[in-house]
Amino acid sequence: MASIGKTIASKLHLWLGLGSGLVVFIVALTGSLLVFEEELEPIIYAKFHTVTPPASAQRLPLDQLVTTATTQFPGKKVSRIEIEPQPDRTVIIGLQQSKKAKYILSVALNPYTGKIVDTRQEEDAFYSVVLRLHRYLCLGDTGKIITGISCSAFLIIMLSGLILWWPNRQNRKQRFTIKWGASFKRLNWDLHAIFGFYVLPFVFLIASTGLIWSYKWVNNLLFYAFDGKPQAKREAPVNPTAKAHKNTDLYEKIYAETNRLLPYTGLITLTLPEKDSLSITASKKNYEAAISNIVDFLYFDNQTGDLVKKRLYDDETRGFKARRVVFPIHTGSLLGWPTKLIALFVALIAASLPVTGFLIWWGKRKKTKKTVAPRKHASTRVPNPQIGVQNA
Structure with missing residues (x-):
């Protein structure tokens, strides 16, 4: 057997x-x-991700940076805003031709001067290509x-x-x-x-x-x-305020409130909804957590910037928490460098x-070809070598 x-x-x-x-x-x-990827991305694309912070200057409001990006690329809508906690990092604004467009143009801005330092099409970035190869061979x-x-x-x-x-x-x-x-x-x-x-x-x-x-x-x-x-399907809640004139400091207000409610260090991503009837999602990745990929979510009114709802990691179901751990297990980032x-x-x-x-x-296969001799008699039996690593 x-x-x-x-x-x-x-x-x-x-x-x-x-x-x-x-x-x-x-x-x-x-x-x-x-x-x-997280460590090498800022090195490979240093111009895109890093700036030299001045000695005394303060960060400009996010709304001013967004205006710069949308003015430079008219006809494109803001889909996301990424703000890293490190002072030498750019603010990255994702722009799309429409809310449902597949490809994103990422615009990196110096948060102190408000100038655009670099742009890139996300689907052409090195790690974006590597990820597509990894998941579905770019097919x-x-x-x-x-x-x-x-x-x-x-x-x-x-x-x-x-x-x-x-x-x-x-x-x-x-x-x-x-x-x-x-x-x-x-x-x-x-x-x-x-x-x-x-x-x-x-x-x-x-x-x-x-x-x-x-x-x-x-x-x-x-x-x-x-x-x-x-x-369960996760979606931003319905926006409580009807479409009206947006606050001029909408994104800065959401950013400040997110940092106030979630005071730990981490990447903040503002995701604008595909529909104006939905709220803005602010997610913050907890860099101080014992394991990676711990993220809290806040939802804000897309007109006033007022808090609509909290979805904190501590309040999530066991299934959602388990799903959050799957990614760092798969990538090896669960406990950091080790x-x-x-x-x-x-x-x-x-x-x-x-x-x-x-x-x-x-x-x-080559050995089999060499050892198999031509059959001279009907009674001659050719050995059938077993193919498998167990005989090595």
């Missing part, structure tokens, strides 16, 4: 690996690039299906790989130690099987959490497990597994 189980595991490991290997390689490699819904299937296959590949790796009394030491001075074939097998074993728990966790973005039913399972019902370094190492190893696995298969 054990032999049959390993044979089945070998076939699954081989053919699922060959079928999904390229996608797994791309997803894992782009995932490694995304681990330190839209079709790519999302492909990455979802490949991610699911990868879970089976890891479990079947564990079966093939499982040691016995004779090869127990070999299964835990890489023989660095061995031949290329042996070293490649060690890198595939032994590294694969050591990172398996982390890769399995990252891949399984990735399914939450691939399949809505997996996301709902999380909410069923913690709340007993699927995820977990990010682990995630980077794991992602790079995961990206190497399709490569080393392909080399194992290719080497066995």
